[in-house]
Amino acid sequence: EQRFGVAQKERLKQMKKAVDVLAMSATPIPRTLHMSMVGIRDISVIEAPPKDRLAIQTALVPFNDEFIRDAFAFEIDRGGQVFFVHNGVESIYAIKEYLEKLLPGLRAIVGHGQMDERELERAMLAFINREFDVLIATTIIENGIDIPACNTILINHAERFGLSQLYQLRGRVGRSDRLAFCYLLVPSDRVLSSDARKRLSAIQEFSDLGAGFRIAAKDLEIRGAGNILGGEQSGEIAAVGFEMYTKLLEETIREMKGERIEEEVETSMNLGVDIYIPKNYVGEENLRMTFYKKIASAQTEQRLDDIRNEMRDRFGAVPPNVENLLHFVKVKQFAQRVGVISIVRDGARCIVKLTQSAKVDPNKLLQVIHDDPQIKFLPSGVLSFPLKAHGTEVIDVIEELLRGIAM
Numbered sequence: 394e395q396r397f398g399v400a401q402k403e404r405l406k407q408m409k410k411a412v413d414v415l416a417m418s419a420t421p422i423p424r425t426l427h428m429s430m431v432g433i434r435d436i437s438v439i440e441a442p443p444k445d446r447l448a449i450q451t452a453l454v455p456f457n458d459e460f461i462r463d464a465f466a467f468e469i470d471r472g473g474q475v476f477f478v479h480n481g482v483e484s485i486y487a488i489k490e491y492l493e494k495l496l497p498g499l500r501a502i503v504g505h506g507q508m509d510e511r512e513l514e515r516a517m518l519a520f521i522n523r524e525f526d527v528l529i530a531t532t533i534i535e536n537g538i539d540i541p542a543c544n545t546i547l548i549n550h551a552e553r554f555g556l557s558q559l560y561q562l563r564g565r566v567g568r569s570d571r572l573a574f575c576y577l578l579v580p581s582d583r584v585l586s587s588d589a590r591k592r593l594s595a596i597q598e599f600s601d602l603g604a605g606f607r608i609a610a611k612d613l614e615i616r617g618a619g620n621i622l623g624g625e626q627s628g629e630i631a632a633v634g635f636e637m638y639t640k641l642l643e644e645t646i647r648e649m650k651g652e653r654i655e656e657e658v659e660t661s662m663n664l665g666v667d668i669y670i671p672k673n674y675v676g677e678e679n680l681r682m683t684f685y686k687k688i689a690s691a692q693t694e695q696r697l698d699d700i701r702n703e704m705r706d707r708f709g710a711v712p713p714n715v716e717n718l719l720h721f722v723k724v725k726q727f728a729q730r731v732g733v734i735s736i737v738r739d740g741a742r743c744i745v746k747l748t749q750s751a752k753v754d755p756n757k758l759l760q761v762i763h764d765d766p767q768i769k770f771l772p773s774g775v776l777s778f779p780l781k782a783h784g785t786e787v788i789d790v791i792e793e794l795l796r797g798i799a800m
Contacts, residue, residue, distance in 0.1 A: 480550070
């Protein structure tokens, strides 16, 4: 599937409308993966690796003469061969001269897409027949190359490659029962862009076998999905934001399938309670923002517990302010499920505003009002009750009340 662009895929759709399509890819491109996640397309994942296959050891390394010499020497000394990926035809022969000078006696051959077809075929066959130690190539080797004797690959200027490209290139080695190595070479004198760092970090993190799906999901997170319908790579998503676009798309698809779409309530809560992640607990600002986003997007209590455990493992005991934040979000989630529009602390009282379709048990509500005459309920759906608690106890009181009247 990766070898087809958006234009080609749209052309195929126009050629025949009523036809089933099976797309196969080691790493689904973000748009296709997103289609499967929101239900437009079905997806099946093969995670079981071939027998005796080992995970490829992946490392990010500054371009360095000594390291490159050692990497080549190790692979050649154990009777193997090396891929050196340099995606620039105009300078690929200069790289060949550099490697031959760095490693005297090295048998090197070049392969790229601008070579004559017969010449390229001869070069590839000579390499397969072990006449050369290294194949210096462009991304022409990205797909379909299966050489079990080649178990080390060095990718020059790895920061210029896409995540799925890096995954495909890495897959050219480790195609036997021998441990393979992938070295991502980056300039030592240049600061990498934020997206490049994310891509290189992801390809290192997901080095285990069958990681293609997770890499594709990370690629979706980094690049976004683009405009899913039609040939454009960007559309209304730029105006409304990725998360809102995804939400609207999911609702539309469910509606088209005939599923019932329940009205979603975004509960606002203003309780005057300290809920934040202290700087002395999570020092890096970007990391704090990441955890705020994780907590805000958590959909279940289990997910909140997982986030709490992750923070405890990484930063130590969870401070009270963070516990307050997690508890606050848990109560807010429950309030949204019940159908609460807002919860506001007003001096010594708390005001809870309900939707008309709130999932409140009338008998339970009447019992609560009967037990405490100070609790008032107006026909407009406003529940008012005294708030004697202080500090974080306020959250507990509100949770107890909501659970006491919910269906």
